[in-house]
Amino acid sequence: MKTHNLGLASLALSLFCAPTVAIGVSSDPNLQQASSLDEKRETIDLSHYLYTEKLDGVRGYWDGRKLMTRTGKPIHAPAWFLSALPEIAVEGELWIGRGQFERVSGIVRTNEPNDENWRDVTFWLFDLPHYPGDYKTRKQFLDQTVTRINVPFIRAVNVKPFTSDLQLQRDWQLWQKQGAEGVMLYKEDALYLPGRGTALLKLKGYEDAEATVIEILEGKGKYRGMMGALLVESANGVRFKVGSGFTDEQRKTPPAIGSQITYRYNGLTRNGLPRFARFERLRPEE
Structure with a gap:
């Protein structure tokens, strides 16, 4: 030694x-x-x-x-x-x-x-x-x-x-x-x-957390034919949508169902949902 x-x-x-x-x-x-x-x-x-x-x-x-x-x-x-x-x-x-x-x-x-x-x-x-x-x-x-x-x-x-x-x-x-x-x-x-x-x-001035992708929701308007938002589930079982923070390329090839993403948010609403949830990145396996 x-x-x-x-x-x-x-x-x-x-x-x-x-x-x-x-x-x-x-x-x-x-x-x-x-x-x-x-x-x-x-x-x-x-x-x-x-x-x-x-x-x-x-x-x-x-x-x-x-x-x-x-x-x-x-x-x-x-x-x-x-x-x-x-x-x-x-x-x-x-x-x-x-x-x-x-x-x-x-x-x-x-x-x-x-x-x-x-x-x-x-x-x-x-x-x-x-x-x-x-x-x-x-x-x-x-x-x-x-x-x-x-x-x-x-x-x-x-x-x-x-x-x-x-x-x-x-x-x-x-x-x-x-x-x-x-x-x-x-x-x-x-x-x-x-x-x-x-x-x-x-x-950080904001919070971030991980959630699992449950469903890929189709976009509307300029996002027609691409992903509009992700329906995700947090670790404590709360489901919500994440629809902002994505590039057009990410909307064309969205995270797979079952994968984990990191999202940012600014506190919780009265109903316990993340406020202003937006996509940060795909969470790599650890």
Whole structure:
């Protein structure tokens, strides 16, 4: 095993390294999930949060031996990429750049990794799922780990402390103009807790979710002969139509029945339906 000359952090490493490696190929890594800040802003004190740009890539989990998606499906990266990863569990975003989700998603989902394509991918690490301690402690050790690895395609996200709502909005607006997807906020004194809670928040100005395509509805007027809308069903069984956000090409070749889409919306109506639901993208299998 590699030695870690990182001061007091070495003791903490010894406490969690062995069980992490023993995880192996989990069908469900049981990762921490973000709650929406848009829905909880009135009840949350952000003074103990750190934040960074939300990267629009593919979430990756490395268990110390194998790389996988957030749902546990294997990611077939080149050997040179995997060999640089640490012997501890880390999670982050496999990312190429703003507006490049479709490309990175295609690269990550390929069973036969292409070296040239993977040279464009950076694994931006943001947490240590099994490391003891609060986020501030985990982030410090993560930064040290990335420095020790010292390769250009494995990086640690940069976080900044919350100082005011005004500054958060300014940063978000600046990032948004540059093509960013949103903001992620980490509670610095919180332990890593699998599932959804307030230890991890996201700010997007809108919500997004997944739904399954139930029926393809024919268009009218200028969309005659093409798809007009999709009838979809959310995870909690609510059915509704998604009719905007599509290109003409997507209307000619719509998502297949049974496939999953990601849609955006602005809150819920009084009847519990997504307000202003619009298509964002076809959801790749994970």
